[in-house]
Amino acid sequence: MTELVIDPITRIFGNASLRVDMEESGRARVRFQAYGYRGLERIVRGAHLENLLPVVSRICGVDSLFHQVAASLAVEKALGLEVSSNLRDLRNLALWAQFFERHAISLFVHGLPDLLFPASDPGLRNLVSIYRVDEEVVRRLLGLKSLGTTVLREVAGAAVHPMNFRPAGAARDVSQEVRRGLLERLNGARPLLAETARLVKLILRRNEELVNQAGDAPTAYLALKGQSGMEIEGASPALLGPEAPHPALLSMEELPGKLREENSPSSHVRYAGLEGVDRLKVGPLARLNVNGRYGSPWADEELEELKAQWGFPVHRCLLGHALRMLEMIHAWERMMALLQGPPLEDIHAEVRPAAGRAAAMLEAPEGSLVYILEVSEEGLVERLSVFSPLQFNLRSLEKSLSEVSAALGGTEREGKAEDLLQMVIRAYAPCIPCGVH
Amino acid sequence: MQVAILSLSSCLGCQMVFLNLEEYFYAFIGDNRIAYAPLLMDHREMPNVDLALVEGTARNAGHFLKVREVREKAERVVALGTCACFGGVQGLANRFSEESLLEGRFGTETIEGAPQGVRRLLPLDSYIRVDAYLPGCPPSPELLRDFLQLLLTGSTPVREGSTVCAECTVVSPQLPQPGPRRITEAAPPTGICLLDAGFLCMGPLTRDGCGALCPSTMGVPCRGCRGPSSRVLTDPSLDMEEETARRISRATGTKREDVKAAIKDPVHTHYLFTLAEPILRRRRRGGTAPYLYRLGERGSGR
DSSP states (O other): OEEEEESSOOSSBSOOEEEEEEOTTSOEEEEEEOOOOOOHHHHTTTOBHHHHHHHHHTTOSSSHHHHHHHHHHHHHHHTTOOOOHHHHHHHHHHHHHHHHHHHHIIIIIIIHHHHHSTTSOGGGOSHHHHHHHOHHHHHHHHHHHHHHHHHHHHHHSOSSSOOSEETTEESOOOOHHHHHHHHHHHHHTHHHHHHHHHHHHHHHHHTHHHHHHTOOOOOEEEEEEOSSSOOSSSSEEEEEOSSOSSOEEOOTTTHHHHEEEEEETTEEEEEEEETTOSSEEOSHHHHHHHHSSOSSHHHHHHHHHHHHHHOSSOOOGGGHHHHHHHHHHHHHHHHHHHHTSOOOOOOBOOOOOOOEEEEEEEEETTEEEEEEEEEOTTSBEEEEEEEOHHHHHHHHHHHHHHHHHHHHTTTSOHHHHHHHHHHHHHHHOOBHHHHHO | OEEEEEESBSOSHHHHHHHTOTHHHHHHHHHSEEEEOTTTSOOOSOOOEEEEEEESBOOBHHHHHHHHHHHHHEEEEEEESHHHHHOOGGGGGGGSOHHHHHHHHHTTOOOTTOOOBOSSOOOGGGTSOOSEEEOOSSOOHHHHHHHHHHHHTTOOOOOOOOBHHHHOOOBOOOSOOOOSBOTTTSOOOTTBOTTTTTBOOOGGGBBOOSTTIIIIIIOOOOOOTTOBOHHHHHOTTOOHHHHHHHHHHHHHOOOHHHHHHHOSOHHHHHSTTTTTOGGGGTOOTTOSHHHHHHSOSOSOOO
């Protein structure tokens, strides 16, 4: 039996390691190990709803707003609160900005350097090293990240742990002047976004062999299904089986009863899944396969080209990077549309203490994020359960890694196996702080 | 300068701020050699470095070993962010034993390879000597930039230290006001002191340096994410819960005991970021003065 250890896995969000044991039979036993449970679900018990968002935000500094909004939605549902469409628009604008920013990091800081220079020393495959030889390319790629950061900071008050939002409310809207400035900046970035999309398509085509090597098993897919394309909030959960032609809609009311969670034998990230579903994926592949389209003109135009090149539905995990690029275009289009409206009024609803229980689901950048919240009569958090994207993806990720390891069959040099396995991991864009919360 | 940037038990928010430094990010990676940063690069082993920025604190034995390694290999160690400086929100887990916390999540099953957890979460300098601190959850990009600029000159940042109120630009309303109130129940007025308006604002007890962004610009109460002010850390008679109750009582005309009774979640409200901070219980080894001297990001660079 041979053993491969990658510790730490680099260029991902958080600390994790990988152990692969190749058995004589050719089977590979994979353990994705991440430890450091912080107990935030337990910590938040007894907190007043005013303190709910500041606590859950600290689950993850990368996706902090998604945790805040998932908690807000659960509170609003649990207490039967009606929130204005204005508040939803404002929150969605901030969510799309964080979505855009997070994808830019997963793509440009973590994933793309492998595909740009697959034959080079892995030690040089990172933006810091690339910056030493070509400042301009790094500035352009991170310039896109800054675009999302800027919109997020203006709308939410800060890019990390923003403070503008509370359950059923926001402290302030974005002024007309700021809206105009952001629109101008987004408009100005359009050529760069288009050029980067071309680059991503090109390097994936150039690395076709690698894309085909890195895992392509069809799985079930879970995502929100919008009426006219991909949504990150306010749509119904839907499940697409590996062989099914169409996704089946699930109601938010029935979702908690179908969710399953169990310990991983070797990680503080617990497996999450759905009753009766063996292998599940959430994230960009799931969102596309469930929805079939994005629902915004530019992203859908780009999607047609991708479908012609790679087919549909999309199962190859490395294509997650191409879909992240398309989702950035979709997010750009959604931010443009949401910024064009007038300043918003009526963005605060009073939260009266009452008992209730509800679930909410969002499409965080990495994939579906589910919150189940119970509130006491005094308006205190009674119980919170968080199902993070990495939990849903973990079993599938380990199986992908096992299949890739078995296909390499121990014949590859260790360095190359390490490379490929880390590429697969980065294609899932796992977030460890969300996973271990 | 050779620099390492790493996280222990944390949310990664402080490293996200490092990526948000815009122009200064490029200057920093251009002028210095990033020798270890698993979020950005592929180094497996941390080499000897001049400066290590450590985000988060130790949650388990694996983190503890890493912390020791960092101290051995780094000329200067920085506690980056409120988790590293004071324990942060995750420090609220100190209300439970490690065993009950793990059992509540994983049952009695053994998780293979899981390092032994710490009995109680503590700030980074409970394990190793820390040379400089930058609290904030997270620190703003401007604060981080100024801090790094000063560190790179070889200085150890020091500061006089004041409170968020010193930077806040709002005015006091006529008293008394209704309260204690929560922002979920009523939209706070703009431009008015939120504490005087009866909201639970931690500004008077929290370190300055953030520009009072929450109460001044956003119109939301300070949560205390920059950690306790120097006065809170040095005055044994000053209790955060009592002090807030006293101020709200004065603003609203409600009896202090009634104010305290109305706050159903005192730990989350008063100690959201600092429950793990030993100095609040006067237990920091080596006394308070050297710690306070290093706890800052501005000053003469003595």
